[in-house]
Amino acid sequence: MLPTVLVVGGTGAQGTAVVQLLSESRRYAVKVPTRSTTSPQAKALMDLENVSLVEADVFNENDxxxxxxxxxxxxxxxxxxxVxxxxxxxxSIRMHNIARFCGVKHFVYSSLEYGSKKAGFDPKYRCSHLEGKAKVADFLASQSTNPMNWSVICSGPYMETLxxxxxxxxxENGSYVFEFPLADGAIPFICLKDLAAYALxxxxxxxxxxxxxxxxxxxHASGEDVAKAFTSVTGKPARYEDVDLEEYLTKAWKELPNGAETKIGVNFVPNEPTLMTYRENFRGFWNVFRASGGNEGLLTRDYQQLDKILPTRIKTVAEWMEKSGYTGKPQSVLKDRAERIAD
Structure with a gap:
């Protein structure tokens, strides 16, 4: 029998990529928990080889x-x-503890990293969706790798979010304009196909x-890198425009009930006093990347190590655009951004 891998978050953008590659490898059976096996995301996985779906709530101890x-x-x-x-x-910590109790052999955690720690916990760089996962990675670093091995994949924004x-x-002149409040910083983008390959x-x-x-x-792609890559691959004129951070945040989250002042996770825990607003959260998010230009500053990567592990990895924005057939056309990648209950 094939060894079984449980993929929590398997119906999301990242998890789907991991499930698909595990299935394609034919080396693993894959189990995906979901709140609804009839959701469009779940149905897309049903026909994959060696993949099974199970209705469950991953924020429930019994499940x-x-x-x-x-x-x-x-x-x-x-x-x-x-949440x-x-x-x-x-x-996340309970998942680790329960997995170890149940005899799981290898616990792979998908994490992010937080710039505020590297900046002496400067609140300017505080971003809850980066820091929550990073603090779990800190917890894992204190745990033994016996009897349950653990590993962490620390990623960043998906290339597909372009x-x-x-x-x-x-x-008005037909030029494509990439607008980010990035200044002269850079985003350590990762394409989902390669993220899944590192997991495999x-x-x-x-x-x-x-x-x-x-x-x-x-x-590590700057705004200029993205615009130049687009032109080199498509032949279409493009440019990068740095935009005001606060105006960008207001516009980016205008569809939420209270706009950018909506709190993250409010549907799961309505009266939780520690929740950040989308404005607060993504202010820190963009400040982290503004301070990471040129693979220096708050967020850095060892690209030689990554080449050694995955020699076939996509190495530039332009290469990803060419191989993915990117045209700049809007295409949904993440789950509905207004949806605030996890699968």
């Missing part, structure tokens, strides 16, 4: 005990936007990644 029984490995990507930072930390929400607009490498090579926190990215 977690059932999910982690009789599996060999797991990939955990919790949804901090749905808020404090609950993401709590439930289709939504970071899609370009067309100006971890499951295939548990000893090589025992206790490893692997920070991955395709390229």
């Amino acid at each position: 977690l005990m059932r999910l982690f029984t009789e599996i060999n490995m797991c990939f955990i990507n919790t949804n901090g936007f749905a 808020g930072e404090k609950n993401e930390i709590y439930w 289709s939504d929400p970071f899609k370009p607009r067309k100006d 490498w971890m499951f295939d090579n548990p000893e090589k990644c025992r206790g490893l926190n692997l920070a991955i990215a395709t390229q």
